[in-house]
Amino acid sequence: MNRRFRLWLVAVGSAGLAALLVAACLELPDFGGAWHPYGDRAVRASLDRHTANTVASVNFDQRAFDTLGEMTILFAAVLGCVVLLRQTRDEHRARPEPADVEPPVRRYALIVLPVALLTGLYVIAHGQLSPGGGFQGGVVAATALHLLYLGADYRALERIRPVGLYEVGDAAAACAYLVLGLAGVLAGTAFLANTLLPYGTFNTLSSGGTVPLLNAAIGMEVACAVVVLLARFLDQAVEIEEESRA
Secondary structure (H helix, E strand, O other): OOHHHHHHHHHHHHHHHHHHHHHHHHOOOOOOOOOOHHHHHHHHHHHHOOOOOHHHHHHHHHOHHHHHHHHHHHHHHHHHHHHHOOOOOOEEEOOOOOOOOOHHHHHHHHHHHHHHHHHHHHHHHOOOOOOOOHHHHHHHHHHHHOHHHHHOOHHHHHHHOOHHHHHHHHHHHHHHHHHHHHHHHHOOOOOOOOOOOOOOOOOOOOOOOOHHHHHHHHHHHHHHHHHHHHHHHHHHHHHEEEOOOO
16 A cells, blocks of 8 residues: 555545534534433433433433443553563663652651542442442552651652552452443343442442442453553553663
């Protein structure tokens, strides 16, 4: 395939995509109108299944299969980074020197760390009730741990961040999401169908059926994935060095 043919192929594909986007935009309802068919159906389905946060209902109930795809993309991205950033034969690990952190920075980081970690866990646990959820809370919880790197040093971070354990947690959380989906098939309904558990009392932690469980699985997967991802980049920046050649 020569360069000219590739350019023509891209041009034809782009023209077709542009035509589809224009056609779709022309059929959109007017901005600020009173007709919101998708929103009305999403809110109704959320209330029927006792899920106070409609966004969580869409992510982990009405379109839970789409969320599985998003989780798979993150899992694959982290796996790719682990493979690409692994230590090679011409590299070695050098123990980093203790960092000299200013006392105000150290105090601030150590005070904020537990608050940020609890905030992330709170956002995950209440994802079916209020704005937030597994994706957002997982990122907050994972980055909260790295305040120790800013407030102390890299070796202190390593003591509370065994990378192998987080890699296992990432895989286990992804498997948990799949198992919950397959449980619906074994129960005779559909993959990821929200029919396994009672919907509970509206606006409580136990409401929403399988939504809290899927949300927790995503929170664990995202938190572990971000920790592993940052660990590999920090390894390259702090510890791994190329072998000196005479």
